[in-house]
Amino acid sequence: MTETSRDIATELLDAALMHVPFDGWSETAFKAAIADVDVAPALARGLFPRGAIDLAAAFHRRGDDAMVAALAARDLSELRFRDQVALAVRLRLELIEDKEAVRRGVTLFALPMHAPEGAKLIWGxxxxxxxxxxxGSRDINWYTKRATLAGVYSSTVLYWLGDDSLDNQATWAFLDRRIDDVMQIEKVKAQVRKAPGVARMMKGAEAVLSRIKPPKPRRDDLPGGWTAPR
Incomplete structure (x- = not known):
């Protein structure tokens, strides 16, 4: 098999996962993966320019891909929307095969120099x-929905990392409470909108906020950009 026909990025990530529990998402783990896969260091660095940081990001996005595929295979028609969201978060965690790799990733992206990357991954x-x-939201709600869910997801991950309950039941209960908290906020917002004298003020504010649009999809066929491999 030639290098051009191999999925070297996947091989490197799989190899790195064998070393992450001991060395973390570090340069040591990255070099060990290169040796295990027996690939030219220059080629590995071309796929993952920042080394282990890009590997950790690829590991996170791999989990997102698995979650999306599992969610698409489920029949959600009988579930309330809040339960659909809870299911998605639960699937995202249940499909993780290496909890220690996640723990090491949280440690890495908690460092000040890597925190923006970690926030970007959670938002993703x-x-x-x-x-x-x-x-289908195309206004300020596009942002608020993702910001709120990012908070729910990140707090649930931290709880899950320390959860030793049977089948992670404590984590799922924690997740349900966080989503219920968000739903309560939405109910309060709806009640405030109906309050005398507030409706007109809210209507004006919402008219301004409605002009805010989500970002346009990023084109990958233009020069000057680079996206880490998945």
Missing amino acids: TADRIWTGLGD
Whole structure:
């Protein structure tokens, strides 16, 4: 098999996962993966320019891909929307085969220099969930939905990492409580809109906010950009 016909990016990620529990998402793990796969370092660096950081990001996006596929295979027609969201988050965690790799990733992206990358990945997960559930919002709600879900997801991940309950039942209960909290906020917002004297003020504010649109899909066929491999 030639290098051009191999999925070297996937091989490198799989190899790295064998070393991450011991070395974290580090340069040491990256070099060990290169040796295991027996690929030219220059080629590996071309696929993952930042080394282990890009590997960790690819691992996260692999989990997003698996979640989207699992969600698409489910019949959601009988579920309330809040339960669809809960299911998506639960699937995202249940499909993780290496909890320690996630723990090491959380440690990596908690570092100040990598925190923006971590926030971007969490936002990406929230976006994949809402998109997978058919979210059609094209205004400020596009942002608020993802920001809220990103908070729910990140807090649930942290709880899950420390959960030793049977089948992670404590985590799923925690997730349900967080989603219920969000639903309560939405109910309060709806009641405020109906309050005398507030409706007109809210209507004006919403007219301004309605001009805010979600970002246009990024084109990958233009020069000057690069996306880490999945």
